[in-house]
Amino acid sequence: MVNLSLYTVRAIVMLDNEGNRLLAKYYSREQGTPMSHKTTKEQKRFESDLFSKTRKSTSEIILYEGQTVVFKYVNDVYFYLxxxxxxxxxxxxSVLNGLVxxxxxxxxxxxxxxxxxDNLDMVVIALDEAIDDGIALETDPNVIASNVSKRGMDTIDVSLGDINEQSIMDAYKHVKDRINLALLR
Incomplete structure (x- = not known):
């Protein structure tokens, strides 16, 4: 009998064209699965072996160490799911293509x-939007990108135009006034 579960993803790995890790996120839900309790050294060995096996492959899906691996190569980055x-x-x-x-x-x-x-923060947020703790949440790239953009807008308190128009002395005076006001309360 097939075990139906929402936990479909065990790991996502991004490597450069030399096999070096750019980003890796491993999810382990059950004890005893091949991905559970891997040390960093074991993960690096797994990634190195996976890269060696797939770097000259023409297919996009393989069965490797008892796991289904879907991968995609874009410019100089390998994406593995x-x-x-x-x-x-x-x-x-579908999940991998949507994320990429x-x-x-x-x-x-x-x-x-x-x-x-350079934009690793956005990449990690996009990854979290698409996959949460091994559960595939979203496959539509436009929705994922939109959610990441919304998150970025929520965290910005000060507009860059205001900062550019202020001189250093104006900024210093503004901070000094805010500190004095806070101390007087």
């Missing part, structure tokens, strides 16, 4: 190692 061995490959592929396309939208279609590392 690791799922349960009995997981639907089309679902995993959302990251591409967020990076203005300039998806490479440098821009990914």
């Amino acid at each position: 690791i799922g349960n061995p009995e997981e639907n490959e089309l679902l995993l592929s 396309e959302a990251i591409s939208l967020l990076l203005k279609h300039n998806l490479d190692k440098r821009s990914l590392l």
Whole structure:
């Protein structure tokens, strides 16, 4: 009997074209699964072996160490989505394609190692929007990118135009007045 579960993703790994880790997130729900309790050293070995096996592969789906692996290569970044061995490959592929396309939208279609590392905060938020604790939440790249953009707008308190128009002395005076006001309360 097939075990039906919402926990479809065991890990997501992003490597550069030399096999070095850019970002990796492992999810482990059950004790005894191949992904549970891996040390960093074991994870790096797993990623290195996975990279060696897939770097010259023409397919996008493989079965590796008893797990379904869906991967995609864009410019100089390898994206890997690791799922349960009995997981639907089309679902995993849909999640991975949605995530990669959302990251591409967020990076203005300039998806490479440098821009990914420069905007790692947005990439991690996009990852969290698409996958939460191993549960695939969203596959639509436009929705993922929109949710990431909304989060970014919520955290900005000061507009950049106001900062650019102020001189350093005006900013210093403003901070000094705010501190004095706080001390008087």
